[in-house]
Amino acid sequence: MASPSSSLALISTSTLISQGAEAKVYKAHLSAAPSDPPVLLKHRFRKGYRHPTLDASLTRGRVAGEARALLKCLRAGVNVPGIRMVDAAEGVLAIDWITGNSVRKLLPGGADEDEDTGEDEDESEADAADALQEYDISVDVLMQLIGQEIAKMHLADVIHGDLTTSNMMLRHPASFTSRHPTLRTELVLIDFGLSYHSNLVEDKAVDLYVLERAFSSTHPDSEPLFASVLKAYEQRLGKEWAAIGRRLDEVRLRGRKRSMVG
Amino acid sequence: MMQSYQLPQFPPDFSCVHAALYIDVSDADLLRKRLITASTAEGLTGARERDAVNFAFIEARLITSADHLRTAIYQAVLAAAQGGLRTKTVHSEIIWALNPTNNITEAMRRYGVSDTTSALVVVRIAGPELLPASVEADMDAVVTGTKASFAALHDLTDWPAVKKYYKLGNEAGIRDAKDDPEREHAVVDHIVVSSVAMKSVMA
Numbered sequence: 001m002a003s004p005s006s007s008l009a010l011i012s013t014s015t016l017i018s019q020g021a022e023a024k025v026y027k028a029h030l031s032a033a034p035s036d037p038p039v040l041l042k043h044r045f046r047k048g049y050r051h052p053t054l055d056a057s058l059t060r061g062r063v064a065g066e067a068r069a070l071l072k073c074l075r076a077g078v079n080v081p082g083i084r085m086v087d088a089a090e091g092v093l094a095i096d097w098i099t100g101n102s103v104r105k106l107l108p109g110g111a112d113e114d115e116d117t118g119e120d121e122d123e124s125e126a127d128a129a130d131a132l133q134e135y136d137i138s139v140d141v142l143m144q145l146i147g148q149e150i151a152k153m154h155l156a157d158v159i160h161g162d163l164t165t166s167n168m169m170l171r172h173p174a175s176f177t178s179r180h181p182t183l184r185t186e187l188v189l190i191d192f193g194l195s196y197h198s199n200l201v202e203d204k205a206v207d208l209y210v211l212e213r214a215f216s217s218t219h220p221d222s223e224p225l226f227a228s229v230l231k232a233y234e235q236r237l238g239k240e241w242a243a244i245g246r247r248l249d250e251v252r253l254r255g256r257k258r259s260m261v262g
Numbered sequence: 263m264m265q266s267y268q269l270p271q272f273p274p275d276f277s278c279v280h281a282a283l284y285i286d287v288s289d290a291d292l293l294r295k296r297l298i299t300a301s302t303a304e305g306l307t308g309a310r311e312r313d314a315v316n317f318a319f320i321e322a323r324l325i326t327s328a329d330h331l332r333t334a335i336y337q338a339v340l341a342a343a344q345g346g347l348r349t350k351t352v353h354s355e356i357i358w359a360l361n362p363t364n365n366i367t368e369a370m371r372r373y374g375v376s377d378t379t380s381a382l383v384v385v386r387i388a389g390p391e392l393l394p395a396s397v398e399a400d401m402d403a404v405v406t407g408t409k410a411s412f413a414a415l416h417d418l419t420d421w422p423a424v425k426k427y428y429k430l431g432n433e434a435g436i437r438d439a440k441d442d443p444e445r446e447h448a449v450v451d452h453i454v455v456s457s458v459a460m461k462s463v464m465a
Binding site for chain 1: 265267268269270271272273279332333336337340343344346430433434435436437438439442444445448449452453455456457459460462463464
């Protein structure tokens with residue numbers, strides 16, 4: 001190693017956005033050029049509880065896996081952030097900064113994550129409706145976009161692994177130029193940290209089931225919402241839907257885990 | 263017209279990037295011969311000659327955007343700073359980073375200067391002691407052509423060649439956009455930039 005890590009130097013000048021058990025997320029600029037757009041840095045920091053050699057190889061593998069899933073999605077036309085920099089040795093992945101909001105925050109029930117719900121529930125629903133208005137999109141169209149994007153991803157045999165309304169964003173209309181004739185926003189799938197490649201009906205059905213549970217636990221009265229997600233998914237998937245739909249019914253009865261063994 | 267910017271997170275020797283686009287380049291064949299001679303020339307003359315052509319000379323028609331170029335430069339500088347160069351210099355590493363395969367000769371043939379090159383991107387990675395004006399003068403001394411803004415890259419791009427090299431002919435993302443050339447180019451650029459950024463963990 002010729003010098004202390006440049007990626008750590010970059011992180012030291014970046015703004016921390018959030019931290020989880022696996023990684024910290026920052027907003028950063030890769031160069032000092034004024035025209036340089038911001039990027040989102042995901043740093044899988046060293047885990048002191050793991051042997052250093054194992055830690056390095058796990059981190060490298062996960063950064064590589066996430067980057068490959070993103071590229072696969074990009075090639076298949078799924079809306080995901082583009083990759084801007086990979087430093088696998090240091091566990092850093094830089095992707096396009098998306099200006100906008102998570103779908104969770106734009107739907108009723110998602111905005112008041114930390115607050116006590118109950119008395120101000122009406123207010124938060126009104127806030128969510130206002131927020132969607134800013135994106136010039138109806139709840140129903142939003143659900144269709146979600147179904148279409150997941151369908152495109154599954155057609156490319158990418159399983160997200162953690163589909164929730166927090167892991168979907170709407171681009172703010174002011175932040176980009178939409179080439180769509182009627183829509184001024186775009187739905188973007190994010191956080192491919194748990195994604196993997198699979199063409200199995202089971203894995204796709206479980207991916208959908210995880211999202212269904214996320215909807216029902218986060219957003220009140222979400223059944224009609226998820227139904228229109230599934231409808232758009234079905235339309236886009238075509239003949240592959242029948243098997244996945246059948247399996248989804250089975251998964252609903254037994255839960256996410258296929259077997260009770262192991 | 264030459265652009266300079268800093269990468270402050272890297273060691274000083276790699277922290278300054280200078281890049282210029284030349285169009286209507288008339289003597290690419292001579293430049294290519296000069297590069298080959300310089301690489302093997304001996305003694306003081308050889309060292310001086312290598313110093314005079316100490317740049318990355320990149321085929322501009324295969325560059326899809328300024329982002330594309332910047333991403334390749336970043337990954338090359340990162341490799342150099344980590345002691346992980348796969349080619350001899352940080353400048354040849356930029357060319358290697360632009361090509362989707364691991365074959366160095368192929369990368370040089372495609373993305374380096376060739377006899378038919380008419381538009382060139384010239385890049386110099388340096389320390390802060392080298393002043394932009396002096397780098398620009400050195401570039402002008404090696405290349406015969408007209409300097410242009412990087413905004414002109416987009417119109418120079420040979421999209422079919424880019425799609426061929428990156429095997430994008432049959433991808434769903436490209437097919438969806440085929441009725442709108444502007445949109446198709448944006449999609450291709452997006453995929454190509456991401457491919458360059460993740461080349462180190464590609465396979």
